[in-house]
Amino acid sequence: MKKSDKRHDILQTALELIAEQGFHGAPMAMIAERSGVAVGTIYRYFENKDVLINELYSELEGKIVEALRKGYSIKKPFRERFLHLGRALLRYFITFPLHFRFVEQYHNSPYGVSLRRDRLIGKVGDHTIFTELFAEGVAQQVLKDFPFIVLFALAFGPLVPLARDHILGFVVLDNSMISKTVEACWDCVKR
Amino acid sequence: MKKSDKRHDILQTALELIAEQGFHGAPMAMIAERSGVAVGTIYRYFENKDVLINELYSELEGKIVEALRKGYSIKKPFRERFLHLGRALLRYFITFPLHFRFVEQYHNSPYGVSLRRDRLIGKVGDHTIFTELFAEGVAQQVLKDFPFIVLFALAFGPLVPLARDHILGFVVLDNSMISKTVEACWDCVKR
Amino acid sequence: MKKSDKRHDILQTALELIAEQGFHGAPMAMIAERSGVAVGTIYRYFENKDVLINELYSELEGKIVEALRKGYSIKKPFRERFLHLGRALLRYFITFPLHFRFVEQYHNSPYGVSLRRDRLIGKVGDHTIFTELFAEGVAQQVLKDFPFIVLFALAFGPLVPLARDHILGFVVLDNSMISKTVEACWDCVKR
Amino acid sequence: MKKSDKRHDILQTALELIAEQGFHGAPMAMIAERSGVAVGTIYRYFENKDVLINELYSELEGKIVEALRKGYSIKKPFRERFLHLGRALLRYFITFPLHFRFVEQYHNSPYGVSLRRDRLIGKVGDHTIFTELFAEGVAQQVLKDFPFIVLFALAFGPLVPLARDHILGFVVLDNSMISKTVEACWDCVKR
DNA sequence: CATGAATGAGCTTTCATTCAT
DNA sequence: CATGAATGAAAGCTCATTCAT
Numbered sequence: 001m002k003k004s005d006k007r008h009d010i011l012q013t014a015l016e017l018i019a020e021q022g023f024h025g026a027p028m029a030m031i032a033e034r035s036g037v038a039v040g041t042i043y044r045y046f047e048n049k050d051v052l053i054n055e056l057y058s059e060l061e062g063k064i065v066e067a068l069r070k071g072y073s074i075k076k077p078f079r080e081r082f083l084h085l086g087r088a089l090l091r092y093f094i095t096f097p098l099h100f101r102f103v104e105q106y107h108n109s110p111y112g113v114s115l116r117r118d119r120l121i122g123k124v125g126d127h128t129i130f131t132e133l134f135a136e137g138v139a140q141q142v143l144k145d146f147p148f149i150v151l152f153a154l155a156f157g158p159l160v161p162l163a164r165d166h167i168l169g170f171v172v173l174d175n176s177m178i179s180k181t182v183e184a185c186w187d188c189v190k191r
Numbered sequence: 192m193k194k195s196d197k198r199h200d201i202l203q204t205a206l207e208l209i210a211e212q213g214f215h216g217a218p219m220a221m222i223a224e225r226s227g228v229a230v231g232t233i234y235r236y237f238e239n240k241d242v243l244i245n246e247l248y249s250e251l252e253g254k255i256v257e258a259l260r261k262g263y264s265i266k267k268p269f270r271e272r273f274l275h276l277g278r279a280l281l282r283y284f285i286t287f288p289l290h291f292r293f294v295e296q297y298h299n300s301p302y303g304v305s306l307r308r309d310r311l312i313g314k315v316g317d318h319t320i321f322t323e324l325f326a327e328g329v330a331q332q333v334l335k336d337f338p339f340i341v342l343f344a345l346a347f348g349p350l351v352p353l354a355r356d357h358i359l360g361f362v363v364l365d366n367s368m369i370s371k372t373v374e375a376c377w378d379c380v381k382r
Numbered sequence: 383m384k385k386s387d388k389r390h391d392i393l394q395t396a397l398e399l400i401a402e403q404g405f406h407g408a409p410m411a412m413i414a415e416r417s418g419v420a421v422g423t424i425y426r427y428f429e430n431k432d433v434l435i436n437e438l439y440s441e442l443e444g445k446i447v448e449a450l451r452k453g454y455s456i457k458k459p460f461r462e463r464f465l466h467l468g469r470a471l472l473r474y475f476i477t478f479p480l481h482f483r484f485v486e487q488y489h490n491s492p493y494g495v496s497l498r499r500d501r502l503i504g505k506v507g508d509h510t511i512f513t514e515l516f517a518e519g520v521a522q523q524v525l526k527d528f529p530f531i532v533l534f535a536l537a538f539g540p541l542v543p544l545a546r547d548h549i550l551g552f553v554v555l556d557n558s559m560i561s562k563t564v565e566a567c568w569d570c571v572k573r
Numbered sequence: 574m575k576k577s578d579k580r581h582d583i584l585q586t587a588l589e590l591i592a593e594q595g596f597h598g599a600p601m602a603m604i605a606e607r608s609g610v611a612v613g614t615i616y617r618y619f620e621n622k623d624v625l626i627n628e629l630y631s632e633l634e635g636k637i638v639e640a641l642r643k644g645y646s647i648k649k650p651f652r653e654r655f656l657h658l659g660r661a662l663l664r665y666f667i668t669f670p671l672h673f674r675f676v677e678q679y680h681n682s683p684y685g686v687s688l689r690r691d692r693l694i695g696k697v698g699d700h701t702i703f704t705e706l707f708a709e710g711v712a713q714q715v716l717k718d719f720p721f722i723v724l725f726a727l728a729f730g731p732l733v734p735l736a737r738d739h740i741l742g743f744v745v746l747d748n749s750m751i752s753k754t755v756e757a758c759w760d761c762v763k764r
Numbered sequence: 765c766a767t768g769a770a771t772g773a774g775c776t777t778t779c780a781t782t783c784a785t
Numbered sequence: 786c787a788t789g790a791a792t793g794a795a796a797g798c799t800c801a802t803t804c805a806t
Contacts, residue, residue: 108299157349188379490681539731570761611788
């Protein structure tokens with residue numbers, strides 16, 4: 001409980017700094033200072049900066065998956081489940097802009113590429129929720145006949161620029177707009 | 192042919208390094224070395240690193256716009272024009288993966304955010320080709336009634352992860368697949 | 383005794399290098415090396431080179447003021463006080479030639495000019511000891527009726543070249559000579 | 574006539590830049606540009622930057638001596654001659670502030686020290702005008718019995734800070750003030 | 765376990781000087 | 786004689802990481 005306090009503070013500070021200033025704007029000394037710990041202390045919890053960042057990413061990913069699962073039920077109709085995931089994802093992004101900004105940066109860095117590579121090769125467990133949904137959709141001929149990875153891009157590709165534009169204030173995504181955009185995404189993949 | 196040589200070499204090296212290693216992986220010394228010039232020489236062509244990167248972006252953007260305009264005609268039917276732009280963009284990305292990777296990094300950096308902001312405010316000339324198309328589509332009630340920025344995200348949002356996955360070898364986008372995915376994007380925005 | 387050690391060493395090295403070689407001859411790397419610390423260490427004690435130099439100047443100025451005040455008493459006759467200050471200043475200069483050379487360089491640099499400007503405007507605390515003395519001298523009609531700044535130049539202007547010539551070995555200022563020259567300065571300002 | 578044109582332009586530009594910005598603010602490229610010549614051209618007239626600066630100093634020194642000699646006559650009374658020199662020097666300084674600022678910087682740099690050293694050793698010809706005057710003054714027992722170098726400091730030491738303060742706008746030296754201050758200097762050295 | 769002073773490789777940028785044209 | 790593109794050593798400064806306390 002004590003130890004995880006510091007660990008948590010460090011991760012939180014890193015998240016804020018990287019999300020707001022980019023990787024450049026988050027030197028270890030600054031993370032330490034804003035976390036109220038000494039620089040050396042960070043290295044007790046994380047072997048090095050790369051590990052810190054990767055663990056931060058993992059935690060966020062876990063939270064996102066959790067948010068997606070909330071209220072998700074296999075019993076609901078297919079379209080309903082799709083819309084649920086899309087709305088939940090977009091809502092999560094704009095509710096936790098720091099998470100979104102960090103994850104975006106992460107994907108757009110050497111870290112992200114290795115991660116994706118590892119995922120595809122099967123080193124790291126994929127989020128089965130999407131795979132399952134798309135597999136079912138293709139099998140049931142509800143979805144267009146594309147490889148999963150393409151379906152994923154078609155279905156959720158728009159959500160990233162949408163969230164970004166919302167966070168930057170270029171557009172306002174209220175609940176109604178969120179629903180309508182995700183429904184548009186559905187038009188993209190539905191057969 | 193004379194002065195352009197070195198300038199071009201420097202830009203090309205910067206493009207390669209940044210596309211492959213990110214901004215961090217492209218120190219001026221390395222750009223110089225791989226370009227076969229001295230460090231100081233770079234500063235004869237570019238005031239500083241920021242200017243170098245911005246000019247590189249401008250050049251690439253120019254090429255992309257050019258590629259989009261090629262074969263684009265206002266006389267063609269609306270859907271045809273939309274599909275043309277989508278296919279041309281996706282094709283450009285996977286034909287020039289370095290350009291794609293660089294532009295992606297650029298957009299995901301402070302540079303990119305300022306640029307987007309300036310674009311929206313109207314400081315910098317937008318790519319009128321998209322604006323015009325979407326304006327017409329909304330006016331003619333061919334497209335769903337969304338703000339331009341949302342339409343843009345819906346229509347071309349999927350292209351970025353698609354191109355990325357293709358470049359990383361996670362999927363193969365041949366001409367047929369390109370057409371089919373862009374047609375799916377059309378389903379997303381068409382009314 | 384702990385932290386002051388390194389800080390002091392750095393200041394001392396900077397003093398020596400700048401006094402002997404000028405600002406050009408004192409790169410941070412050299413200051414670090416001769417101080418027996420790493421370059422980065424200097425930046426733990428001084429935000430940047432400007433700050434280092436300004437703090438060095440402040441310290442020296444403090445010592446000079448201290449030397450002037452030593453044995454200075456308002457109760458002594460006016461002329462006595464004037465001679466005391468002149469002799470103390472000249473003695474200080476030739477006793478601490480490095481201090482003298484540094485202060486000279488400092489005054490002859492952008493630093494010095496800003497400082498003088500700030501002093502005149504009143505931003506920074508002046509050496510009240512001189513101002514008081516001259517104010518009294520003018521009020522009592524002991525001194526010629528000149529602006530303070532002119533009186534200061536007349537009274538102490540000769541001390542700088544004198545100290546310089548002594549330090550460079552062009553002349554030897556023993557105690558007797560010091561007294562006689564300062565008395566000559568007195569003839570310059572006394573009514 | 575042509576060649577000396579460029580040479581003159583280069584020297585003039587160097588004078589302006591160094592006087593206004595210091596040695597730091599006068600890179601060869603800038604001197605070249607403002608002189609309307611190419612960088613390489615400077616090296617046709619001056620072996621390197623040191624030589625350029627030293628020659629510039631020599632030229633200015635020549636002009637100063639010339640200004641001092643103007644109206645100077647051995648036939649005039651001693652005191653008259655002394656006052657003439659002091660006033661002429663001070664007037665020259667405030668009439669040609671760029672010259673003054675440059676000469677000051679020069680003296681306060683490694684250049685200046687070597688020069689003084691060379692002067693004393695006798696390598697470089699001294700300005701006999703002062704030496705003669707002081708020699709006569711001491712011999713005739715009009716001046717206090719000090720070494721020449723000390724007399725020089727006493728007599729003209731105040732002029733430097735006076736000129737500086739005038740140029741920086743801290744005090745205004747009109748003709749009347751010039752005369753009065755130089756007369757005060759006379760009090761300093763006269764027996 | 766926690767600290768934070770110390771490290772030094774590495775970054776961007778400047779500028780006196782050279783030399784092919 | 787004149788040019789100015791090219792050079793590269795050297796400057797100020799940053800920051801991930803270590804280690805004695």
